[in-house]
Amino acid sequence: MSNPAQRRSTSLAIISTGFVVLWIMVAASPFLWTLWGSFKVQGDFFSKADWTNALYGVRTMIETGDFFTTNGYYGAWVEHGFGESVINTTIVVVSTVIISLTLGTLGGYALARSGFKYSFWILMLALVFRAMPHITLVSGYLLPFFEWNVWGYLPTSIIVLVAINQPFTLWMLHSFFLNIPKDLDESAMVDGCTRFQAFRHVIIPVMWPGVITTGLFSFLLAYNDFAVTASLLSQDNQTMIPKIASFLGTTQVEGNVMFAVAAVVSAMIPLFILVMFFQRQIVSGLTAGAVKG
Amino acid sequence: MPHRTFFWFIIPSLTAMILFIAFPVISVITQSLHVEHEKVLISSESCGPFGCKQVTVIDVEATAQLRTDQPLGQFSGFDNYTNRNHLAFDEISLAWSNSENMSMFFNKLLNLPFYKALAFTLTYTFVVTPFVIVLGLAIALGVNALPKFAKGPTIFVSLLPMIVTPLIGSLILFWMIDGEGVIGASIQSLFNDPNLSLKASPALTWMMLIVYGIWHSAPFSFIVFYAGLQTVPTDTLEAATIDGANRWQRIRYVVVPYMKPLVVFITLMQLMDNFRVLEPIVSFASEASATSLSWIIYKDLTSDTQLFGSAAATSMLTIVGVAILLLPVLFRTWRDFSRTAH
Numbered sequence: 001m002s003n004p005a006q007r008r009s010t011s012l013a014i015i016s017t018g019f020v021v022l023w024i025m026v027a028a029s030p031f032l033w034t035l036w037g038s039f040k041v042q043g044d045f046f047s048k049a050d051w052t053n054a055l056y057g058v059r060t061m062i063e064t065g066d067f068f069t070t071n072g073y074y075g076a077w078v079e080h081g082f083g084e085s086v087i088n089t090t091i092v093v094v095s096t097v098i099i100s101l102t103l104g105t106l107g108g109y110a111l112a113r114s115g116f117k118y119s120f121w122i123l124m125l126a127l128v129f130r131a132m133p134h135i136t137l138v139s140g141y142l143l144p145f146f147e148w149n150v151w152g153y154l155p156t157s158i159i160v161l162v163a164i165n166q167p168f169t170l171w172m173l174h175s176f177f178l179n180i181p182k183d184l185d186e187s188a189m190v191d192g193c194t195r196f197q198a199f200r201h202v203i204i205p206v207m208w209p210g211v212i213t214t215g216l217f218s219f220l221l222a223y224n225d226f227a228v229t230a231s232l233l234s235q236d237n238q239t240m241i242p243k244i245a246s247f248l249g250t251t252q253v254e255g256n257v258m259f260a261v262a263a264v265v266s267a268m269i270p271l272f273i274l275v276m277f278f279q280r281q282i283v284s285g286l287t288a289g290a291v292k293g
Numbered sequence: 294m295p296h297r298t299f300f301w302f303i304i305p306s307l308t309a310m311i312l313f314i315a316f317p318v319i320s321v322i323t324q325s326l327h328v329e330h331e332k333v334l335i336s337s338e339s340c341g342p343f344g345c346k347q348v349t350v351i352d353v354e355a356t357a358q359l360r361t362d363q364p365l366g367q368f369s370g371f372d373n374y375t376n377r378n379h380l381a382f383d384e385i386s387l388a389w390s391n392s393e394n395m396s397m398f399f400n401k402l403l404n405l406p407f408y409k410a411l412a413f414t415l416t417y418t419f420v421v422t423p424f425v426i427v428l429g430l431a432i433a434l435g436v437n438a439l440p441k442f443a444k445g446p447t448i449f450v451s452l453l454p455m456i457v458t459p460l461i462g463s464l465i466l467f468w469m470i471d472g473e474g475v476i477g478a479s480i481q482s483l484f485n486d487p488n489l490s491l492k493a494s495p496a497l498t499w500m501m502l503i504v505y506g507i508w509h510s511a512p513f514s515f516i517v518f519y520a521g522l523q524t525v526p527t528d529t530l531e532a533a534t535i536d537g538a539n540r541w542q543r544i545r546y547v548v549v550p551y552m553k554p555l556v557v558f559i560t561l562m563q564l565m566d567n568f569r570v571l572e573p574i575v576s577f578a579s580e581a582s583a584t585s586l587s588w589i590i591y592k593d594l595t596s597d598t599q600l601f602g603s604a605a606a607t608s609m610l611t612i613v614g615v616a617i618l619l620l621p622v623l624f625r626t627w628r629d630f631s632r633t634a635h
Binding site: 017031102110122125127132139141143147163170195199227230267268271 | 296299302303305307309312313314315316317319321364365432435438439445447448449450451454457458460461464465466468474475478508513516517520521540565568569571572575576578586591593594595599601608609611615623626627
């Protein structure tokens with residue numbers, strides 16, 4: 001901090017640090033609160049008497065004899081079969097990521113290496129597709145899918161999610177491939193490789209950082225999706241997020257809102273672990289499109 | 294790269310996009326011009342001790358048959374677009390001629406489902422987007438000044454609201470602002486009004502949805518700005534300091550111009566994403582006071598009698614809305630591209 005341009009007065013430093021601390025509290029506290037509250041009974045999490053009950057678990061102590069209870073988790077996972085939707089989510093997410101990346105790397109590579117004007121138009125088209133609200137596309141799918149009897153199955157949702165994912169995947173991988181020097185694959189082709197061999201033997205070994213980052217975002221899109229999975233999957237094939245949404249209708253009536261809270265926390269945890277391990281990739285992915293213009 | 298090779302590389306991806314993005318749009322256009330079949334009615338005369346009367350019953354079988362034969366429904370032209378649930382031209386002209394003043398007219402207008410949703414969607418988009426940009430820049434400047442060891446954990450925590458599933462994130466907030474939840478209860482005791490409910494009043498519901506939107510999207514603009522700040526050359530900042538620029542002037546005249554392309558990028562992304570707001574409305578169950586365009590499509594599609602024609606018409610109007618929103622930004626990108634190309 002000897003650089004005069006970056007030296008800051010103490011009062012400003014306090015204000016700016018205070019602001020960041022405030023932001024961190026706003027960003028994190030809802031999650032901590034819900035995580036903590038998911039181990040309480042409803043009377044504490046939604047406390048009529050005093051909100052600090054949720055911290056100390058007063059009602060939880062009275063009702064269950066312990067400060068923590070896993071009743072919510074038991075209800076969600078055992079009684080309401082949340083585990084099945086976790087398996088469905090895993091199938092959908094893993095398949096979507098693998099297929100999107102396969103199609104996306106081929107396409108993104110071609111777009112990055114071709115100087116033709118139509119590659120620009122394909123990218124623009126992808127941007128237009130990216131802008132479409134997902135639910136408008138869903139309203140186009142439903143009727144044909146009913147007619148062809150493919151509504152309600154996991155593979156249908158997977159294909160749809162892959163397609164919806166493509167515009168973004170193409171853009172991101174395109175910008176990653178632009179960063180890999182052209183000389184690399186061109187020299188391989190001078191040595192007698194075909195374009196595909198050059199891609200296979202020269203590009204694939206060096207493309208993994210970009211592919212992993214793009215894969216993370218494909219993962220998030222498939223995992224976080226609500227519009228597609230909620231309307232294209234039948235009750236038996238529901239993934240986690242539509243399952244949680246359908247919990248709301250049923251559990252609020254039964255007074256079992258804690259099941260939904262436990263399910264929400266269960267669905268949150270994988271995301272947090274993901275951020276913990278891949279923070280750097282997520283940050284670089286968010287900025288890949290932006291900083292390079 | 295020869296055209297042939299390019300073609301083979303791009304074809305899988307392009308096929309997926311054409312089959313599942315372009316064709317559905319065509320399907321939406323077709324559906325929007327059709328309505329569901331009306332029920333087939335049979336009228337017959339039934340005679341009893343008190344004379345005969347005309348009885349009309351629904352022919353369930355024939356109705357079901359007709360619906361399976363022609364699932365698209367019957368052609369209705371632009372009726373779907375102009376009826377009460379969409380653009381509602383008749384209702385508007387009626388409201389216009391019957392209203393004594395503007396506020397009465399707007400009241401009537403906002404009772405029409407499409408305009409109610411449009412009003413919220415536009416408000417949400419145009420309030421959340423600027424807030425997200427300003428807040429994101431402020432956080433980025435703040436984090437940039439932190440000591441190095443604190444940056445990593447701060448970024449980790451900051452990413453959470455954005456990374457978490459929108460449905461889950463909004464549910465968490467919804468539970469907290471519940472009258473018996475922690476924020477809701479605190480506000481009640483703060484204003485000393487046990488009946489104060491953030492969910493009951495439309496204005497407060499709109500506000501909470503917008504707060505959720507800002508909370509959810511601010512991390513995105515923070516990360517983009519933070520990365521941008523790392524590229525601001527220190528030489529220029531130093532030169533500005535030597536020339537006598539104070540801290541505010543350095544931000545205003547050196548940092549902000551560097552951030553300009555990022556602002557365009559964030560605006561573009563935020564307009565797209567905020568315009569499609571759906572999950573918070575589902576989580577907040579706020580349809581009484583706030584709906585969005587995506588939400589009315591979702592409701593048409595998931596209700597017991599699925600209204601494909603109606604959903605498709607709203608979808609088309611939504612797509613037109615997105616196009617109008619993005620046109621300025623797209624035009625700008627196109628101009629920049631042709632400038633660098635020549």
